[in-house]
Amino acid sequence: MNRFSLSAICGLAMLAGCSSPPPGGNPEVRVLENFTLIDGTGRPAVPNAAIAIGDDGRILYVGDKAGAPSGPRMTKVDMTGKFIMPGIINLHGHLGNVKGVTQDQKFYTEENLLKQLNTYARYGVTSVVSMGSDTPLILDFRAKQRAGKATTARVFTALRGFTAVAGYPSTVPGMKGVPYEVAKEAEVEKAVEELALKQVDLVKIWVDDHLGKEKKISIDLCKAIIANARKNNLNTAAHIFYHDDALKLSEAGLYAFAHSIRDQPVTDQLITTVKKNHTWQIPTLTREVSTFVYAKPHEFLKDAFFLKGADPEAVTGVQDQKFMDRQAKDPNLARYQEFLKTAQANLKKLADSGVKIGFGTDTGPPGRFTGFFEHWEMELMAEAGLTASQIIESFSHNAAEFLGVSKDLGTLETNKWADILVLSKNPMDDIRNMRTIEQVMISGVPVK
Ligand SMILES: [Zn+2]
CATH class of the missing domain: 2.30.40.10 (Urease, subunit C, domain 1)
Known part of the structure; x- marks a missing residue:
């Protein structure tokens, strides 16, 4: 010895x-x-x-x-x-805004934040990136955490993300005023400077019209966000849905897709572009699950591993008839299930092509259970064809590399x-x- x-x-x-x-x-x-x-x-x-x-x-x-x-x-x-x-590093979560199945920034308190971070931690999620829906409270919390020895899940934050004027998620009840709603490049420049002063860990953009129902930010404004972020040494991650948006954003130097491409299979042109520009992919497959799984009673709601850590108010909330009906009666219900399959096929193709995969779930919003969904995400990645080793790397050294914190974590x-x-x-x-x-x-x- x-x-x-x-x-x-x-x-x-x-x-x-x-x-x-x-x-x-x-x-x-x-x-x-x-x-x-x-x-x-x-x-x-x-x-x-x-x-x-x-x-x-x-x-x-x-x-x-x-x-x-x-x-x-x-x-x-x-x-x-x-x-x-x-520990698991989750690169896409949302902190603090939810109580039960209601999302509203009025719930954003240190107590609610801690409750959620502790739930993540108990399920093995030791770091989480909050993707653009935070209040300044997160900055004080992060400063205290980084000054000492963290004892709950470590936080990283994009603080406030960008969307179009009256774009998603400002249209979600309780979320008005959460993102920056921008129409001009000058507004972008000012907001990115504000974020840089607050030393955010990342910049976030929502680029989606939700199947034509919402206003989508223009590619030109996205380019301005990416360029201004880069000027301030910040990386930009985008909520994307459509293949063609993903392609244009990667060409513009986007750092990461914060969701999977779900409207069609990824093309060779996209793969070539993403590889050339080193764009990361964060799949968030359980986000898709959350769009249809409550339409009828699902077995996971009785899973002991789920019930052990899930917030009882949220467990009751997702089984409320009104909550279930909202999904069951959604005319696009069948399509949501297809989007998951497309996302899984695209994940496998991108991983096989050597694109960097970072782990993320989009947990936090109503019906996306902090902690349990991270484990479900891994199972969906395995179902897509990724090996256990690829999945573990996605939440360990890949995720730390993504955040630029490999010296300390991962x-x-x-x-x-x-x-x-x-x-x-x-x-x-x-x-x-x-x-x-x-x-x-x-x-x-x-x-x-
Ligand atoms: Zn998100």
């Missing part, structure tokens, strides 16, 4: 920017051992592994148990038979945050084994 002295470990920790040992002793180091490591890098799993977590919440050592540090003041935790992997490697899932079954055998989460840690702190 390679024996490090505790002072050597603390030395490593100091180099990593840790705080000094408390007076009267060295900080505690926890060493989890005897598990199988899936580190999120795409490398093969490591049997009989160990991970040492410093008091500061970062990883001091990870790898083969034979190389693990040992010494006094180390708490060893036996994890025989368990699988340890990085994989289990030395000096990164100990955002960890402990599973009782191997997710590489079957992605449904992601449901066997026994413990979630954020900054090494167990989530309750």
Whole structure:
């Protein structure tokens, strides 16, 4: 065994920017051992592994148990038979606006935000990007979280996204005033500057007419948003639906499609363009599910894994006759199911072509259950033909690369945050084994 002295470990920790040992002793180091490591890098799993977590919440050592540090003041935790992997990074969520099945920005409080983040965390989602429907409250929350050691899901935010004047989602009850509604390039420039000053993590645009029912922002304004964002060192992600919008936006330098192309199969021209411009794809397949699944009672509503974490008010809400009727009586109901199939086929084709896939669900709005839908999303990705390894990479190192935070998050490697899932079954055998989460840690702190 390679024996490090505790002072050597603390030395490593100091180099990593840790705080000094408390007076009267060295900080505690926890060493989890005897598990199988899936580190999120795409490398093969490591049997009989160990991970040492410093008091500061970062990883001091990870790898083969034979190389693990040992010494006094180390708490060893036996994890025989368990699988340890990085937490899930969800690149498309919406925070804070929903109570039950009602969406309204008046619900956006720190209490509601925390409740949702804790639900994400309990299901293993250790980071989430809120895609353009936030209030400034998120900025204070994010600042506090980043100044210390996060103990619930980490937040990233696009703050307020862009849409056309009277465009979606400003037309959704309770959501007026949430996005910027823009008509002129000068308005775009001013708004992007505002966002840049607030150090948003991303810029968001909604580019959709919802099958002709809503006003869609022009491609010229989208180009102005992308260009202004780039000037401020910000990337832009777009809610898209149509293939031709996706093509034009990728040509204009868009960073990511925040949904799948759903109106038609992706063409070779689109694939070539997306690859040339390095446009990311975030599939959000469960968003499609949420457009038709409530039309009649569905078995997931009785799933113990769902009921364990879902908000009871929302569970009742989606089974309310009025909520169900809205979907059952929608003239486009059959088409919504087709859109999911198209999205899945497109995901497989894009992944096979080498397009970067980032994990995202669009959870948060009514009927899109935070936490549970992330697990369902993985199953739909597997059904589309992606391997367990591709799915795990989409929410681990790919997602961290997408956010530009690979130094701190995404994989289990030395000096990164100990955002960890402990599973009782191997997710590489079957992605449904992601449901066997026994413990979630954020900054090494167990989530309750
Ligand atoms: Zn969204």
